[in-house]
Amino acid sequence: MRETNRMKNDDMNEQQPLDVTIVGGGMIVTDLILPTVYHLQRTGVVGTLHVCDRCAAPLKALKENAELKRAFPGQDFVAHPSLSEPADKVFPDQFAQVLATSRPRQAVIVAVPDQLHYGMVKAALLADQHVLCVKPLVLSYAQSVELEKLALERGLYVGVEYHKRFDRRSLVAKSMYAQGRFGTFVMGEAKLIEPYYYRNSNFQNWFVCDKTDPFVYVGCHYVDLVYFITGLKPVAVSVSGVKGRFPNGNEGYLWANGRVRYENGGLMSISAGLGYPNDAAGSNDQGLLMYCEGDGKSGMIQHDDQDRGVRHSYAEGAGAGGSVYNYVSPDFFRLVPWEGAGLKPVGYGVDSIASNVETMVRMERASLSLEQRREAIRAVSEAGILATPANSFINELVVEAARRSILADGEWVTIVYGDQPHVEERRK
Ligand SMILES: NC(=O)c1ccc[n+]([C@@H]2O[C@H](COP(=O)([O-])OP(=O)(O)OC[C@H]3O[C@@H](n4cnc5c(N)ncnc54)[C@H](O)[C@@H]3O)[C@@H](O)[C@H]2O)c1
Numbered sequence: 001m002r003e004t005n006r007m008k009n010d011d012m013n014e015q016q017p018l019d020v021t022i023v024g025g026g027m028i029v030t031d032l033i034l035p036t037v038y039h040l041q042r043t044g045v046v047g048t049l050h051v052c053d054r055c056a057a058p059l060k061a062l063k064e065n066a067e068l069k070r071a072f073p074g075q076d077f078v079a080h081p082s083l084s085e086p087a088d089k090v091f092p093d094q095f096a097q098v099l100a101t102s103r104p105r106q107a108v109i110v111a112v113p114d115q116l117h118y119g120m121v122k123a124a125l126l127a128d129q130h131v132l133c134v135k136p137l138v139l140s141y142a143q144s145v146e147l148e149k150l151a152l153e154r155g156l157y158v159g160v161e162y163h164k165r166f167d168r169r170s171l172v173a174k175s176m177y178a179q180g181r182f183g184t185f186v187m188g189e190a191k192l193i194e195p196y197y198y199r200n201s202n203f204q205n206w207f208v209c210d211k212t213d214p215f216v217y218v219g220c221h222y223v224d225l226v227y228f229i230t231g232l233k234p235v236a237v238s239v240s241g242v243k244g245r246f247p248n249g250n251e252g253y254l255w256a257n258g259r260v261r262y263e264n265g266g267l268m269s270i271s272a273g274l275g276y277p278n279d280a281a282g283s284n285d286q287g288l289l290m291y292c293e294g295d296g297k298s299g300m301i302q303h304d305d306q307d308r309g310v311r312h313s314y315a316e317g318a319g320a321g322g323s324v325y326n327y328v329s330p331d332f333f334r335l336v337p338w339e340g341a342g343l344k345p346v347g348y349g350v351d352s353i354a355s356n357v358e359t360m361v362r363m364e365r366a367s368l369s370l371e372q373r374r375e376a377i378r379a380v381s382e383a384g385i386l387a388t389p390a391n392s393f394i395n396e397l398v399v400e401a402a403r404r405s406i407l408a409d410g411e412w413v414t415i416v417y418g419d420q421p422h423v424e425e426r427r428k
Contacts, residue, residue, distance in 0.1 A: 015365045017047035019103060020357065021129075022077075023095050023120055024111035025051050025058035026202055028134055032333050033111055034062060035345040036353040038072040042340070045354075045361055046107075052080040052098045057087040071335045071343035095120060099127035105156070107360050109353075110134065113206040114216070118143045121158065125150050130157040130360040132353065136220050136399050137389060141421055144396040148389035155373030157360050157380070160387040160395075162224045163352035167331065173301050174229045182301060183294030184264060185230045190222035191271040192305075193285040195321050198274045199254070204246030207274075213253035214272035215239045215402050222270050222288060223260060223398050224387065229290070229301070233394055233417065236261040236426060237401035240410035242273075258402055278321035281311070355386055397421060 020037050022029055029051070040046040053059050059079040062068065080098050081091045091097075099108075108124040110117055110133040118138040124131045125147065137160045138144050151158045164170055176182065194214075207217070223234065237260050241253035255273035262268070268290075276284045286306050292299040308329035319326040330336070331347055338344035363376055381390035394415075401413035401423040412426040 017041075017044055018130075018357070018361050018364060019048045019050070019106040020046050020109060021050040021052060021098055021102060021106070022109045022111060023052045023098075025053040025062050026111065029111050030062060030065060030068075032345075032349045033109055033134075033353060034077070035068060035071060035333075035335065036350045037109070037357070038068070038075050039345050039350070040354060040357055041075060042072070045358060049077040050080060050098055051077045052095050054092060054094060055088055055090050056081050056083050056085045059083060060087060067335065071345070073342050096123060099123060099129070102127060102129060104128040105130060105364055107132065107357055114139060114212050115206070118147070121147055122150065125154060125156055125158070128154065128156065130363070132159045132161060132356040132360075134161045135224070135387075136160075136216060136395055137392070138396060139216075139403065140400050141393060141396040141423075144389045144393050148393075151389070152374055152377060155368075155370045155377070157356075157363060157377055158389055159356035159359065160389070160392050161352060161356065162221065162228075162387040162392065162395075163332070163349045164221050164225050165228050165385060165387060166348040166352040166355065167305075168348070169303050169305075170225055170228060173303075177229050177301075182290075182299030183292035183297075184266070185226065185232060185262070185290050186264075186266045186293045188226070188267075188288070188290035189269045189271075190219075190226075190288045191286060192218040192221060193271070193273045193276045194218060195276045195282060195284055196274065196278050197321055199246050203274070204248045204250050204252075207246070207252045208250050209241075209243060209252055210407075213239070213241050213256045213403070213406050214274060215241075215256040215258045215270065215406065216399050217272065219256065219258055219270040219272040219402075220395055220399060222268070224392060224395050225288065226260075226262075226268055226290065227392075227394050228384075230262075232262040232264055232266060234260045234398050234401075234415055235263050235417075236412050236414045237398055237405055238410050238412045239402045239406040241406045253406060256406060258405075260398065276321075279323050280321070281319075281323055281325050281327045282306070283320060283326070359386060393421070397423060 080094050108129045108131050110120045121131050121133050239258035242255040244254040258270045260268045288303040290301040307327045310328045312328050313325040318324050333347040333349040335343035381388040384391050397415045405413045413423050414426045415423050
Protein backbone atom coordinates (compact mmCIF):
# COMPACT_ATOMS: atom_id res chain seq x y z
CA MET A 1 0.00 0.00 0.00
CA ARG A 2 2.93 2.35 0.76
CA GLU A 3 4.10 1.79 -2.81
CA THR A 4 0.68 2.78 -4.13
CA ASN A 5 0.95 6.08 -2.26
CA ARG A 6 4.41 6.57 -3.64
CA MET A 7 2.94 6.04 -7.09
CA LYS A 8 0.34 8.70 -6.46
CA ASN A 9 2.89 11.28 -5.33
CA ASP A 10 4.97 10.90 -8.45
CA ASP A 11 5.22 13.92 -10.71
CA MET A 12 3.86 12.59 -13.97
CA ASN A 13 5.27 15.13 -16.30
CA GLU A 14 8.86 15.27 -15.18
CA GLN A 15 9.80 11.69 -15.88
CA GLN A 16 10.11 9.17 -18.65
CA PRO A 17 6.98 8.86 -20.82
CA LEU A 18 5.56 5.51 -21.91
CA ASP A 19 5.44 4.49 -25.57
CA VAL A 20 1.94 3.56 -26.73
CA THR A 21 0.92 1.17 -29.49
CA ILE A 22 -2.71 1.35 -30.56
CA VAL A 23 -3.87 -1.73 -32.46
CA GLY A 24 -6.85 -1.04 -34.71
CA GLY A 25 -7.40 2.21 -36.57
CA GLY A 26 -11.19 2.25 -36.84
CA MET A 27 -14.04 4.30 -35.45
CA ILE A 28 -13.33 4.19 -31.71
CA VAL A 29 -9.68 5.07 -32.34
CA THR A 30 -10.64 8.02 -34.55
CA ASP A 31 -13.35 9.32 -32.26
CA LEU A 32 -11.83 8.78 -28.82
CA ILE A 33 -8.59 6.86 -28.37
CA LEU A 34 -6.18 8.63 -30.73
CA PRO A 35 -7.19 12.17 -29.69
CA THR A 36 -6.86 11.22 -26.01
CA VAL A 37 -3.44 9.63 -26.51
CA TYR A 38 -2.28 12.59 -28.63
CA HIS A 39 -3.18 14.84 -25.71
CA LEU A 40 -1.30 12.59 -23.27
CA GLN A 41 1.65 12.79 -25.64
CA ARG A 42 1.72 16.55 -25.66
CA THR A 43 1.47 16.68 -21.87
CA GLY A 44 4.50 14.36 -21.57
CA VAL A 45 2.75 11.21 -20.34
CA VAL A 46 3.15 9.34 -23.65
CA GLY A 47 6.33 9.13 -25.76
CA THR A 48 6.41 7.54 -29.20
CA LEU A 49 3.01 6.62 -30.55
CA HIS A 50 2.47 3.70 -32.95
CA VAL A 51 -0.82 2.81 -34.63
CA CYS A 52 -1.13 -0.60 -36.20
CA ASP A 53 -3.89 -2.00 -38.43
CA ARG A 54 -4.15 -4.99 -40.73
CA CYS A 55 -3.88 -2.66 -43.72
CA ALA A 56 -2.79 0.90 -44.44
CA ALA A 57 -6.16 2.38 -45.51
CA PRO A 58 -7.51 3.18 -42.00
CA LEU A 59 -4.12 4.61 -40.99
CA LYS A 60 -4.12 6.90 -44.00
CA ALA A 61 -7.61 8.09 -43.05
CA LEU A 62 -6.39 8.80 -39.50
CA LYS A 63 -3.39 10.77 -40.74
CA GLU A 64 -5.57 12.80 -43.09
CA ASN A 65 -8.39 13.42 -40.60
CA ALA A 66 -8.97 17.18 -40.73
CA GLU A 67 -10.34 17.46 -37.19
CA LEU A 68 -7.37 15.62 -35.69
CA LYS A 69 -4.95 17.81 -37.66
CA ARG A 70 -6.67 20.92 -36.36
CA ALA A 71 -6.74 19.68 -32.76
CA PHE A 72 -3.18 18.33 -32.61
CA PRO A 73 -1.01 20.47 -34.91
CA GLY A 74 2.42 18.97 -35.53
CA GLN A 75 1.60 15.64 -33.86
CA ASP A 76 1.88 12.34 -35.66
CA PHE A 77 2.11 8.59 -35.16
CA VAL A 78 4.22 5.82 -36.66
CA ALA A 79 1.99 3.81 -39.02
CA HIS A 80 2.21 0.00 -39.28
CA PRO A 81 2.02 -0.94 -42.11
CA SER A 82 3.69 2.06 -43.66
CA LEU A 83 1.49 4.28 -45.81
CA SER A 84 3.77 3.52 -48.74
CA GLU A 85 2.14 0.06 -48.89
CA PRO A 86 -0.94 -0.45 -51.13
CA ALA A 87 -3.93 0.79 -49.09
CA ASP A 88 -5.85 -2.51 -49.04
CA LYS A 89 -2.98 -4.99 -48.90
CA VAL A 90 -3.56 -7.11 -45.77
CA PHE A 91 -0.72 -7.67 -43.31
CA PRO A 92 -2.11 -10.36 -40.96
CA ASP A 93 1.03 -10.40 -38.73
CA GLN A 94 1.46 -6.66 -38.44
CA PHE A 95 0.76 -6.48 -34.70
CA ALA A 96 3.15 -9.37 -33.94
CA GLN A 97 5.88 -7.55 -35.84
CA VAL A 98 5.30 -4.32 -33.91
CA LEU A 99 5.35 -6.22 -30.59
CA ALA A 100 8.64 -7.87 -31.55
CA THR A 101 10.33 -4.47 -31.69
CA SER A 102 8.59 -2.85 -28.67
CA ARG A 103 10.55 -1.93 -25.56
CA PRO A 104 9.36 -3.95 -22.54
CA ARG A 105 6.65 -2.65 -20.20
CA GLN A 106 5.23 0.01 -22.50
CA ALA A 107 1.50 0.38 -23.28
CA VAL A 108 -0.68 -1.38 -25.84
CA ILE A 109 -4.26 -0.26 -26.48
CA VAL A 110 -6.35 -2.96 -28.15
CA ALA A 111 -9.19 -1.54 -30.29
CA VAL A 112 -10.00 -4.23 -32.85
CA PRO A 113 -13.27 -6.20 -33.27
CA ASP A 114 -14.40 -8.04 -30.11
CA GLN A 115 -13.48 -11.54 -31.23
CA LEU A 116 -9.81 -10.56 -31.71
CA HIS A 117 -9.31 -9.10 -28.21
CA TYR A 118 -8.26 -12.34 -26.50
CA GLY A 119 -5.46 -13.20 -28.93
CA MET A 120 -4.13 -9.66 -29.05
CA VAL A 121 -4.21 -9.00 -25.29
CA LYS A 122 -2.45 -12.30 -24.70
CA ALA A 123 0.18 -11.56 -27.35
CA ALA A 124 0.80 -8.13 -25.80
CA LEU A 125 1.21 -9.63 -22.31
CA LEU A 126 3.58 -12.29 -23.62
CA ALA A 127 5.58 -9.46 -25.19
CA ASP A 128 5.77 -7.84 -21.73
CA GLN A 129 3.41 -4.94 -22.38
CA HIS A 130 0.80 -3.29 -20.17
CA VAL A 131 -2.61 -3.37 -21.87
CA LEU A 132 -5.77 -1.32 -22.10
CA CYS A 133 -8.53 -3.11 -24.04
CA VAL A 134 -11.80 -1.68 -25.28
CA LYS A 135 -14.83 -3.48 -23.87
CA PRO A 136 -15.74 -6.31 -23.80
CA LEU A 137 -12.31 -7.58 -22.73
CA VAL A 138 -12.98 -11.10 -24.06
CA LEU A 139 -15.97 -13.24 -24.88
CA SER A 140 -15.55 -15.91 -22.20
CA TYR A 141 -14.90 -16.02 -18.46
CA ALA A 142 -12.14 -18.64 -18.81
CA GLN A 143 -10.23 -16.32 -21.13
CA SER A 144 -10.55 -13.38 -18.72
CA VAL A 145 -9.19 -15.53 -15.85
CA GLU A 146 -6.33 -16.71 -18.03
CA LEU A 147 -5.40 -13.13 -18.95
CA GLU A 148 -5.75 -11.93 -15.36
CA LYS A 149 -3.34 -14.67 -14.17
CA LEU A 150 -0.87 -14.11 -16.98
CA ALA A 151 -0.79 -10.36 -16.30
CA LEU A 152 -0.35 -10.78 -12.56
CA GLU A 153 2.43 -13.34 -13.02
CA ARG A 154 4.34 -10.83 -15.13
CA GLY A 155 3.40 -7.75 -13.09
CA LEU A 156 1.60 -6.18 -16.04
CA TYR A 157 -1.50 -4.00 -15.80
CA VAL A 158 -4.63 -4.86 -17.80
CA GLY A 159 -7.45 -2.33 -17.88
CA VAL A 160 -10.82 -2.62 -19.64
CA GLU A 161 -12.24 0.54 -21.14
CA TYR A 162 -15.67 0.70 -19.45
CA HIS A 163 -15.75 4.47 -19.68
CA LYS A 164 -19.23 4.92 -18.22
CA ARG A 165 -17.57 4.29 -14.85
CA PHE A 166 -15.89 7.68 -15.28
CA ASP A 167 -19.10 9.56 -16.01
CA ARG A 168 -19.55 11.82 -12.99
CA ARG A 169 -23.20 10.80 -12.65
CA SER A 170 -22.11 7.14 -12.30
CA LEU A 171 -19.57 8.06 -9.64
CA VAL A 172 -22.17 10.09 -7.70
CA ALA A 173 -24.65 7.18 -7.90
CA LYS A 174 -22.00 4.68 -6.78
CA SER A 175 -21.04 6.83 -3.81
CA MET A 176 -24.63 7.46 -2.69
CA TYR A 177 -25.66 3.84 -3.25
CA ALA A 178 -22.80 2.74 -0.99
CA GLN A 179 -24.13 5.14 1.68
CA GLY A 180 -27.50 3.38 1.47
CA ARG A 181 -29.29 6.47 0.15
CA PHE A 182 -31.40 4.60 -2.41
CA GLY A 183 -32.07 1.27 -0.72
CA THR A 184 -31.40 -1.90 -2.72
CA PHE A 185 -31.74 -2.10 -6.50
CA VAL A 186 -34.75 -4.15 -7.53
CA MET A 187 -36.01 -3.24 -11.02
CA GLY A 188 -34.69 -1.17 -13.87
CA GLU A 189 -34.26 -0.55 -17.54
CA ALA A 190 -31.54 0.85 -19.74
CA LYS A 191 -31.10 1.45 -23.44
CA LEU A 192 -28.29 2.27 -25.79
CA ILE A 193 -29.33 2.61 -29.40
CA GLU A 194 -26.44 3.54 -31.69
CA PRO A 195 -27.02 5.42 -34.98
CA TYR A 196 -28.44 3.76 -38.06
CA TYR A 197 -25.47 4.91 -40.15
CA TYR A 198 -23.20 2.52 -38.20
CA ARG A 199 -24.61 -0.14 -40.51
CA ASN A 200 -22.65 1.40 -43.39
CA SER A 201 -19.33 1.26 -41.55
CA ASN A 202 -16.76 -1.52 -41.22
CA PHE A 203 -19.24 -3.04 -38.73
CA GLN A 204 -20.89 -4.92 -41.58
CA ASN A 205 -17.75 -7.04 -41.88
CA TRP A 206 -17.60 -8.25 -38.27
CA PHE A 207 -20.90 -7.49 -36.50
CA VAL A 208 -22.42 -10.77 -37.69
CA CYS A 209 -24.81 -13.12 -35.87
CA ASP A 210 -22.29 -15.74 -34.80
CA LYS A 211 -19.77 -13.18 -33.50
CA THR A 212 -21.55 -10.43 -31.56
CA ASP A 213 -24.79 -8.52 -31.10
CA PRO A 214 -25.97 -5.13 -29.79
CA PHE A 215 -26.41 -6.42 -26.20
CA VAL A 216 -22.79 -7.58 -26.08
CA TYR A 217 -21.56 -4.56 -28.04
CA VAL A 218 -23.13 -1.70 -26.06
CA GLY A 219 -25.67 -3.22 -23.66
CA CYS A 220 -22.62 -4.45 -21.75
CA HIS A 221 -21.88 -0.86 -20.68
CA TYR A 222 -25.04 -0.84 -18.57
CA VAL A 223 -24.40 -4.37 -17.27
CA ASP A 224 -21.05 -3.13 -16.01
CA LEU A 225 -22.57 0.08 -14.68
CA VAL A 226 -25.29 -1.58 -12.58
CA TYR A 227 -22.59 -3.81 -11.04
CA PHE A 228 -20.30 -0.78 -10.58
CA ILE A 229 -23.04 1.14 -8.74
CA THR A 230 -24.58 -1.67 -6.69
CA GLY A 231 -21.99 -4.47 -6.43
CA LEU A 232 -24.84 -6.94 -7.12
CA LYS A 233 -23.81 -9.96 -9.20
CA PRO A 234 -25.90 -11.05 -12.19
CA VAL A 235 -27.10 -14.66 -11.85
CA ALA A 236 -29.14 -15.24 -15.04
CA VAL A 237 -29.44 -13.69 -18.49
CA SER A 238 -31.95 -13.92 -21.34
CA VAL A 239 -31.33 -12.03 -24.60
CA SER A 240 -33.54 -11.95 -27.67
CA GLY A 241 -32.45 -10.41 -30.94
CA VAL A 242 -33.89 -9.08 -34.17
CA LYS A 243 -31.86 -9.98 -37.24
CA GLY A 244 -31.38 -7.87 -40.33
CA ARG A 245 -28.98 -7.43 -43.24
CA PHE A 246 -26.11 -4.97 -43.53
CA PRO A 247 -25.68 -3.17 -46.87
CA ASN A 248 -23.05 -5.77 -47.91
CA GLY A 249 -25.58 -8.58 -47.34
CA ASN A 250 -24.09 -9.94 -44.10
CA GLU A 251 -26.69 -10.88 -41.53
CA GLY A 252 -26.39 -9.49 -38.00
CA TYR A 253 -28.51 -8.92 -34.94
CA LEU A 254 -29.40 -5.26 -35.44
CA TRP A 255 -31.50 -5.04 -32.28
CA ALA A 256 -31.42 -6.93 -28.98
CA ASN A 257 -33.25 -6.91 -25.67
CA GLY A 258 -31.79 -8.58 -22.62
CA ARG A 259 -33.07 -9.26 -19.12
CA VAL A 260 -30.54 -9.70 -16.34
CA ARG A 261 -31.51 -11.28 -13.01
CA TYR A 262 -29.39 -10.34 -9.96
CA GLU A 263 -28.36 -12.27 -6.88
CA ASN A 264 -30.95 -10.40 -4.77
CA GLY A 265 -33.75 -11.22 -7.24
CA GLY A 266 -33.59 -7.78 -8.91
CA LEU A 267 -34.19 -7.50 -12.66
CA MET A 268 -32.75 -5.22 -15.31
CA SER A 269 -34.00 -4.93 -18.88
CA ILE A 270 -31.51 -3.60 -21.46
CA SER A 271 -32.37 -2.65 -25.05
CA ALA A 272 -29.63 -2.04 -27.57
CA GLY A 273 -29.45 -1.62 -31.32
CA LEU A 274 -27.92 -0.05 -34.40
CA GLY A 275 -30.91 2.02 -35.42
CA TYR A 276 -31.14 5.49 -33.91
CA PRO A 277 -32.46 7.58 -36.84
CA ASN A 278 -29.79 9.49 -38.73
CA ASP A 279 -32.17 12.44 -38.98
CA ALA A 280 -32.84 12.60 -35.24
CA ALA A 281 -31.10 14.98 -32.85
CA GLY A 282 -29.18 12.08 -31.13
CA SER A 283 -26.43 11.43 -31.57
CA ASN A 284 -27.69 8.15 -30.12
CA ASP A 285 -30.32 7.22 -27.52
CA GLN A 286 -29.22 6.10 -24.09
CA GLY A 287 -30.18 6.18 -20.44
CA LEU A 288 -30.62 4.27 -17.21
CA LEU A 289 -33.48 3.92 -14.74
CA MET A 290 -33.08 1.96 -11.51
CA TYR A 291 -35.75 1.48 -8.86
CA CYS A 292 -34.65 0.46 -5.37
CA GLU A 293 -36.42 -0.88 -2.27
CA GLY A 294 -35.72 1.10 0.91
CA ASP A 295 -37.05 0.80 4.45
CA GLY A 296 -40.78 1.55 4.09
CA LYS A 297 -40.09 3.59 0.93
CA SER A 298 -38.44 3.26 -2.43
CA GLY A 299 -35.51 5.00 -4.10
CA MET A 300 -34.70 5.76 -7.71
CA ILE A 301 -31.72 6.59 -9.92
CA GLN A 302 -32.52 8.04 -13.33
CA HIS A 303 -29.87 9.10 -15.84
CA ASP A 304 -30.83 10.66 -19.13
CA ASP A 305 -27.57 9.85 -20.90
CA GLN A 306 -28.69 11.25 -24.24
CA ASP A 307 -30.06 14.78 -24.04
CA ARG A 308 -27.90 16.29 -21.36
CA GLY A 309 -29.29 19.73 -21.96
CA VAL A 310 -27.20 21.27 -24.77
CA ARG A 311 -28.95 21.80 -28.10
CA HIS A 312 -27.61 23.27 -31.33
CA SER A 313 -29.29 24.10 -34.58
CA TYR A 314 -26.82 24.81 -37.35
CA ALA A 315 -27.01 27.46 -40.02
CA GLU A 316 -24.04 25.75 -41.74
CA GLY A 317 -23.26 22.02 -41.86
CA ALA A 318 -24.88 19.21 -39.86
CA GLY A 319 -24.24 16.59 -37.19
CA ALA A 320 -22.56 13.25 -37.97
CA GLY A 321 -25.83 11.63 -39.07
CA GLY A 322 -26.83 14.63 -41.16
CA SER A 323 -29.28 16.26 -38.73
CA VAL A 324 -29.24 20.05 -38.39
CA TYR A 325 -30.85 20.25 -34.94
CA ASN A 326 -28.71 18.31 -32.46
CA TYR A 327 -28.20 17.37 -28.84
CA VAL A 328 -24.52 17.96 -28.29
CA SER A 329 -23.64 16.61 -24.86
CA PRO A 330 -20.06 17.53 -23.99
CA ASP A 331 -19.95 14.82 -21.32
CA PHE A 332 -18.46 11.84 -23.20
CA PHE A 333 -16.08 13.39 -25.69
CA ARG A 334 -15.51 16.80 -27.22
CA LEU A 335 -12.54 18.70 -28.59
CA VAL A 336 -12.54 22.15 -27.00
CA PRO A 337 -10.29 25.22 -27.00
CA TRP A 338 -7.74 25.25 -24.20
CA GLU A 339 -4.76 27.30 -23.13
CA GLY A 340 -2.39 25.47 -25.50
CA ALA A 341 -2.19 25.00 -29.28
CA GLY A 342 -5.01 23.23 -31.12
CA LEU A 343 -7.86 21.69 -29.16
CA LYS A 344 -8.05 19.57 -26.02
CA PRO A 345 -10.15 16.39 -25.67
CA VAL A 346 -12.51 16.46 -22.67
CA GLY A 347 -15.11 14.09 -21.27
CA TYR A 348 -15.48 10.89 -19.35
CA GLY A 349 -14.23 8.82 -22.31
CA VAL A 350 -11.01 10.83 -22.16
CA ASP A 351 -10.79 10.54 -18.35
CA SER A 352 -11.16 6.78 -18.55
CA ILE A 353 -8.37 6.25 -21.09
CA ALA A 354 -6.11 8.79 -19.38
CA SER A 355 -6.57 7.12 -15.97
CA ASN A 356 -5.68 3.71 -17.40
CA VAL A 357 -2.57 4.96 -19.18
CA GLU A 358 -1.51 7.06 -16.18
CA THR A 359 -1.84 3.99 -13.95
CA MET A 360 0.66 2.15 -16.17
CA VAL A 361 2.94 5.19 -16.23
CA ARG A 362 2.91 5.50 -12.43
CA MET A 363 3.79 1.83 -12.05
CA GLU A 364 6.78 2.23 -14.32
CA ARG A 365 7.93 5.55 -12.88
CA ALA A 366 7.87 4.20 -9.35
CA SER A 367 10.45 1.55 -10.39
CA LEU A 368 8.57 -1.15 -8.50
CA SER A 369 9.82 -4.69 -8.09
CA LEU A 370 7.75 -7.51 -9.63
CA GLU A 371 6.05 -8.20 -6.28
CA GLN A 372 5.37 -4.49 -5.75
CA ARG A 373 3.84 -4.22 -9.23
CA ARG A 374 1.58 -7.17 -8.42
CA GLU A 375 0.58 -5.44 -5.19
CA ALA A 376 -0.15 -2.21 -7.08
CA ILE A 377 -2.33 -4.10 -9.60
CA ARG A 378 -4.28 -5.78 -6.80
CA ALA A 379 -4.79 -2.37 -5.13
CA VAL A 380 -6.22 -0.90 -8.36
CA SER A 381 -8.63 -3.85 -8.68
CA GLU A 382 -9.70 -3.56 -5.06
CA ALA A 383 -10.30 0.20 -5.38
CA GLY A 384 -12.87 -0.80 -8.03
CA ILE A 385 -12.88 2.38 -10.13
CA LEU A 386 -10.78 1.30 -13.11
CA ALA A 387 -12.15 -1.88 -14.64
CA THR A 388 -9.66 -4.76 -14.45
CA PRO A 389 -10.19 -8.46 -15.21
CA ALA A 390 -10.33 -9.09 -11.45
CA ASN A 391 -13.09 -6.57 -10.71
CA SER A 392 -15.11 -6.73 -13.94
CA PHE A 393 -15.21 -10.49 -14.60
CA ILE A 394 -19.00 -10.57 -14.18
CA ASN A 395 -19.10 -8.92 -17.61
CA GLU A 396 -17.45 -11.91 -19.27
CA LEU A 397 -19.92 -14.24 -17.57
CA VAL A 398 -22.81 -12.08 -18.76
CA VAL A 399 -21.38 -11.87 -22.30
CA GLU A 400 -20.94 -15.63 -22.39
CA ALA A 401 -24.47 -16.20 -21.13
CA ALA A 402 -25.86 -13.54 -23.48
CA ARG A 403 -24.26 -15.06 -26.57
CA ARG A 404 -25.65 -18.49 -25.69
CA SER A 405 -29.05 -17.03 -24.98
CA ILE A 406 -29.43 -14.91 -28.13
CA LEU A 407 -28.39 -17.85 -30.33
CA ALA A 408 -31.07 -19.92 -28.56
CA ASP A 409 -33.70 -17.22 -29.15
CA GLY A 410 -33.85 -15.90 -25.59
CA GLU A 411 -33.47 -19.07 -23.50
CA TRP A 412 -32.45 -18.19 -19.93
CA VAL A 413 -28.82 -18.96 -19.16
CA THR A 414 -27.72 -19.19 -15.54
CA ILE A 415 -24.47 -17.87 -14.08
CA VAL A 416 -23.06 -20.12 -11.35
CA TYR A 417 -20.46 -18.63 -8.99
CA GLY A 418 -18.31 -20.43 -6.40
CA ASP A 419 -14.86 -21.93 -7.02
CA GLN A 420 -15.37 -22.27 -10.74
CA PRO A 421 -17.77 -19.65 -12.06
CA HIS A 422 -19.45 -20.73 -15.27
CA VAL A 423 -22.67 -20.43 -17.25
CA GLU A 424 -25.19 -23.16 -17.96
CA GLU A 425 -28.66 -23.52 -19.46
CA ARG A 426 -31.36 -22.90 -16.84
CA ARG A 427 -32.77 -26.14 -15.50
CA LYS A 428 -36.42 -26.39 -16.43
N1 LIG B 1 -18.54 2.65 -26.51
C1 LIG B 1 -17.47 1.86 -26.58
O1 LIG B 1 -16.88 1.48 -25.56
C2 LIG B 1 -17.03 1.40 -27.90
C3 LIG B 1 -17.46 2.10 -29.02
C4 LIG B 1 -17.05 1.64 -30.25
C5 LIG B 1 -16.26 0.51 -30.35
N2 LIG B 1 -15.87 -0.16 -29.24
C6 LIG B 1 -15.08 -1.42 -29.37
O2 LIG B 1 -13.90 -1.12 -30.09
C7 LIG B 1 -13.57 -2.21 -30.95
C8 LIG B 1 -13.38 -1.69 -32.36
O3 LIG B 1 -14.57 -1.04 -32.73
P1 LIG B 1 -14.60 0.06 -33.90
O4 LIG B 1 -15.93 0.69 -33.81
O5 LIG B 1 -13.40 0.92 -33.85
O6 LIG B 1 -14.56 -0.93 -35.15
P2 LIG B 1 -14.04 -0.64 -36.62
O7 LIG B 1 -14.54 -1.78 -37.43
O8 LIG B 1 -14.38 0.75 -37.04
O9 LIG B 1 -12.44 -0.72 -36.50
C9 LIG B 1 -11.74 -1.91 -36.24
C10 LIG B 1 -10.35 -1.78 -36.85
O10 LIG B 1 -9.59 -2.92 -36.50
C11 LIG B 1 -8.82 -3.28 -37.63
N3 LIG B 1 -8.39 -4.67 -37.56
C12 LIG B 1 -9.12 -5.79 -37.78
N4 LIG B 1 -8.35 -6.88 -37.66
C13 LIG B 1 -7.12 -6.45 -37.33
C14 LIG B 1 -5.89 -7.11 -37.09
N5 LIG B 1 -5.80 -8.42 -37.14
N6 LIG B 1 -4.80 -6.35 -36.79
C15 LIG B 1 -4.89 -5.01 -36.74
N7 LIG B 1 -6.04 -4.33 -36.97
C16 LIG B 1 -7.12 -5.04 -37.26
C17 LIG B 1 -9.76 -3.03 -38.80
O11 LIG B 1 -9.04 -2.94 -40.04
C18 LIG B 1 -10.40 -1.71 -38.39
O12 LIG B 1 -9.66 -0.59 -38.85
C19 LIG B 1 -14.68 -3.24 -30.78
O13 LIG B 1 -14.26 -4.20 -29.82
C20 LIG B 1 -15.82 -2.45 -30.20
O14 LIG B 1 -16.69 -3.23 -29.39
C21 LIG B 1 -16.21 0.28 -28.03
